[in-house]
């Protein structure tokens with residue numbers, strides 16, 4: 226009989242739970258469970274997508290030069306230090322696979338993105354969860370958890386599902402305090418939602434131990450197409466490119482993403498709508514008696530008095546065809562994560578939560 230051995234860590238993986246997208250019996254669902262752009266990609270991006278599918282018999286390029294050049298130009302970065310992946314999740318996977326293995330530790334935080342422990346287990350490393358302080362990453366707690374086995378520290382800034390942000394000087398202090406064996410990964414999936422924030426790019430350029438990841442899935446409205454990128458010191462990029470499959474991205478992905486990043490006017494419009502509606506919805510929820518931290522992202526973390534109240538509000542929203550995200554798995558059982566949708570969606574959420582709190586009172 227064959228003896229099949231699974232590699233260390235893999236059976237520890239708890240499968241990632243995506244946001245719910247359908248409700249039985251409801252045809253017009255308002256999906257606010259996956260932090261997607263409610264407007265979809267820009268017109269220029271859709272046109273590039275339509276145009277890009279005309280040579281499906283050809284293999285794509287392997288060096289992603291066009292997309293890297295576009296990203297570098299738009300963000301003022303060095304194209305040689307950019308790597309592109311199937312979503313930023315794949316870039317995070319390259320990092321874990323390249324720099325950690327059995328016996329090593331990967332640090333993530335209490336309410337950190339659930340992909341981090343999955344990636345740690347997948348490469349056989351040990352995920353180490355560190356407490357946050359009032360839903361904000363705690364630099365001292367991370368530094369205290371570091372030791373000679375620490376290889377990677379994953380933090381999302383701004384954070385998901387907390388929507389909070391760590392100040393630039395705190396992030397620099399974290400990078401400076403890490404052991405020489407460890408890399409700091411700054412997951413910038415929501416960086417574009419903060420005007421004037423570079424996602425940590427300057428820190429990458431000033432240090433040898435910092436990696437930034439970015440995505441086309443959120444503000445650019447391309448979650449369905451799977452494109453992300455990373456920015457890191459050249460020596461790190463050289464390592465990541467060895468584990469990256471040569472044809473990881475199709476021409477459809479590459480050309481569509483290039484058009485997306487070049488359409489900064491659309492990006493800015495999405496950001497300003499998100500800021501305007503996020504502020505409005507946060508106020509509306511607070512007025513209804515729900516606690517909300519300031520959001521630096523395209524979602525709001527609504528805090529209820531108890532897990533039961535959060536569950537009942539989730540049911541009330543579902544009854545109106547509105548899908549949000551339960552975040553008990555992130556150590557936040559009394560919270561709901563609500564993506565900031567378009568104006569109509571925000572009004573529907575505010576109305577439903579207000580009604581819910583009124584009936585409950």
Ligand SMILES: *Cc1c(COP(=O)(O)O)cnc(C)c1O
Nearest residue numbers: 312313314338385414440442453
């Ligand atoms: C959405 C998200 C990502 C992006 O994932 P993609 O693979 O690029 O779609 C990464 N990190 C965090 C924290 C996210 O919320």
